[in-house]
Amino acid sequence: MSTAQEVFQPGSLVRARGREWVVLPENREQVLRLRPLGGSEEDATTIFLPLEPTPPVPATFQLPDATKAGSQTAALLLRDSLRLKLRAGAGPFRSFGNIGVEPRAYQLVPLLMALRLETVRLLIADDVGVGKTIEAGLIVRELLDRGEVERMTVICPPHLCEQWQEELAAKFNIQAEVVRTGTAGRLERGLMAGQSIFEEYPFTIVSLDYIKADRRRDEFLRACPELVIVEEAHSSVRSGGNTRHQRYQLLKGLADDPNRHMLFLTATPHSGDEEAFYNLLGLLRPDFKQLQGVNPADRKELREDLARYFVQRRRPDIREWQDSTVFPDRESAETTYALTGDWKQLFDDVLHYAREMVKQTEGLSLLKQRMSWWAALALLRCISSSPAAAAMALRTRLESTEEESEESQIALLEKQASETVLDGDSEETLNQDESVPAGTVEDTAALKNLIKRVDKLKGPKNDPKLEELISQLKDLVSNGFQPVVFCRYIATAHYVAEHLQSALKRAGVEVMAVTGELTPEEREEKVHGLSEFAKRLLVATDCLSEGINLQNLFNAVVHYDLTWNPTRHEQREGRVDRFGQPSPKVRVLMYYGENNPVDGAVLQVILRKAERIRKELGVTVPMPSDSNKVMDAIMQTVLLKEGSLVHGQRQFSLVFDDLDNEVDMAWESAKEKAKQSQTIFAQRRLKPEDVLPEWEKAIQVLGGESDVERFVTRTAERLRAPLEPTKNHFRFPLQHMAPQLRERLAGVGLEGAIRITFTHPAPSGVEYVHRAHPLVATLAEHVAERALEEEEPELAARCGAIFTREVKTRTTVFLLRLRSQLMIERREGNRFVPHRTLLSEECLGVAVEGSSEPRVLPEKDALAWKKLESARNMEPAQKAQMIEAAKATVEKLQLPFSQIARKRADQLLADHRRVREASDAKGVRYDVKACLPVDVIGIYVLAPAVTF
Known part of the structure; x- marks a missing residue:
């Protein structure tokens, strides 16, 4: 029996x-999925043929009345609406009609790199804020x-988790479920025995801490989707410690x-830990781990091969794309x-107290010495932060655990102290x-x-740090x-926020x-709540720094407390x-405090040295791998060398003796490792001339920013709700629309007078309207439907004459x-079998000269209509006569029109094969067939014009 398809x-x-x-x-057999002529896939319906009282029959598209x-404007509006409502547009990329963001051209580089790989394994290591x-x-x-993958997960x-869920839904129309301790139980309810969450839900976002456990890992490995994104990949490849081991083993x-596609995202691929970096490279391809031990003279070929899997751009690298809208x-x-x-x-008395704590443990056990050392440093960092933090630190005792061995207690102490007193190391996530x-x-x-006393x-009357902050913020x-x-x-944070509320009210x-203290959902809710206020200020801990x-x-960052890790410093600003x-x-x-010895030591030992290297290399260098020397320098300078800090011209001079040299050597080592990494792993990045032609083809088919602005502006005028320009955006009074259209717009969350712009990025409180924005989609569908029904030719017309x-x-x-039809076949054994058929659509203006012997002119963009000026008025009867004469030529033009369709289909096939170079190697084969007639x-x- 023949299937419906x-x-x-x-x-x-x-x-x-x-x-x-x-x-x-x-x-499915005996099933048809249908979309209205003027509608979108959201309007599609599915019918079961045996239950239809009147069987469907082939149809042809009627010529216009x-x-x-x-008018000419009404004709152009129809053309724009059909173009902007395309979701399965022709061109080199299948996805551009389904995304809710207009990517910048430089962001296509990883996409093109991925499509050139047989199995997609890509390390995307672009700078913070570039758009990974x-x-x-x-x-x-x-x-x-x-059709190459059907399931994906983000680790x-x-x-x-929630941010990924929101980004995938809003920008890529992917509805994903969050899988972690609080949600897994709900998702598992109703599953059959032996069935996994990852088999039932095609798109998931899974917490690394939830899935890394041994008892969950094996099940995840069995049911894991064929495409995996790993966020903050650098934090999962270090050795040592049970948690780190579990992450890496996963x-x-x-x-x-x-055969599994994997994308690894990180802004710090090489954080000073050589083993971790090569572990990460080994996940791309096992032989890349050999780069660690290969002689530099012998690694050239392997390094060049790695460039196909590794993309890393600093912000200066983006400048060559000449996109002035990207970064402030x-x-x-x-x-x-x-x-x-x-x-x-x-402060001086607390400093003296801290030094006495350290001196009193001289000659005692190593545990006692380290406890007093860390407690003293914690106290000094807290009093440098605020009276509130100092009061809590003074009230909190650091105690030993007697049942543990001294060695175990010291190890635990060092771990806990590095997380609470210091800022952790750069390989770990910075939310500590x-x-x-x-x-x-x-x-x-x-x-x-x-x-x-504290x-x-x-x-602010007694706290000069807070007093000066209020002045700076005002x-x-x-x-x-x-x-x-x-x-x-x-x-x-609470102390500062409380006093700022009073001072700035x-x-x-x-x-x-x-x-x-807040859950990720609560943090997001509170931050978004500030969008209602024209003037807003957020006080945050580093839970928001990553x-x-x-x-x-927000558009300003104030480091109220200096960070003790340059990576975190950059993350905050990013x-x-x-x-x-x-x-x-x-x-x-x-x-910072100009006479605060703790701030002075951190500036001199960490931030100044890191900034000097950043300016020299153009990248933020993490803490040296031997960070103990750096911390020892801070501790010894502040706690053991009384009188060693001298202030002058807001700079600090430290007397380190031999320790100063060791610190410099540690930073120099970090710099050399970063420089060597830049040299060894410099890649053959795709240049603008490699990417822009593909980008321009996609825009030509689907429409870009200028097309969207023209369409929305003209549609608003014809619907009697013209845009009202303001200083840097437009006000669109949707309440003036017809009730039916207002209802459709309300269904996608658009009501009343909305503020919009057609230029990215949008000012705060203004929506950036791109081709996939709900406003554009709804207006385009409305215009196309009304035009195809030919009920409102004054809005958008299928025919005209001038x-x-x-x-x-x-x-x-x-x-x-x-x-x-884009037909995809996959290899099974020695033959290719049908896998999936996709639909591609395109709107095209074709000019034909003459009527008795019509001749198709060379391909020309239909936007050329816009430039033609009407010389004089034409009577309605004469218009109808000319349009009828043009309709009579359509039958003669079927052959050249079919030839155009086949040519565009061949072009589509070439585009798909070109950007997906590895498809044949992977066992995927494409073919394209034009749907005729x-x-x-439209006929225009x-x-x-005859000159009299």
């Missing part, structure tokens, strides 16, 4: 249920729309399947406060413990006195900036604090200085809709 091929026209439809791909002629999520999403959407840190198990200018400045009065005296660490090891009268020094706000103030500890600034996008709401920042400028302020001096012979422009959507006659 054998009788009605995808792309063919049928008449069913009293109307015409386009047949969509569908593999010559009595329903419209968009680049990965493009690859996923393209492989899905080409990421828990706090990034990824290695996934990578052992040679970052204005970095420093400002200081001075410890004065009672606060200065208290934000609680105030223990700052004492014993109770003394001196300690009680310090606690009593509680009295809260507030200046930033008055200059139109929306700042994020980063603090190290939760106690400090009269200026109308809404202040909000977001810390690691992975969270803040660029749409939350606002990133792709999509609407402000042309981003302000960054580094804030007199013009631009032509010497009567010329007719035919608006054609071309449909092609071609639909003649250009008659030569």
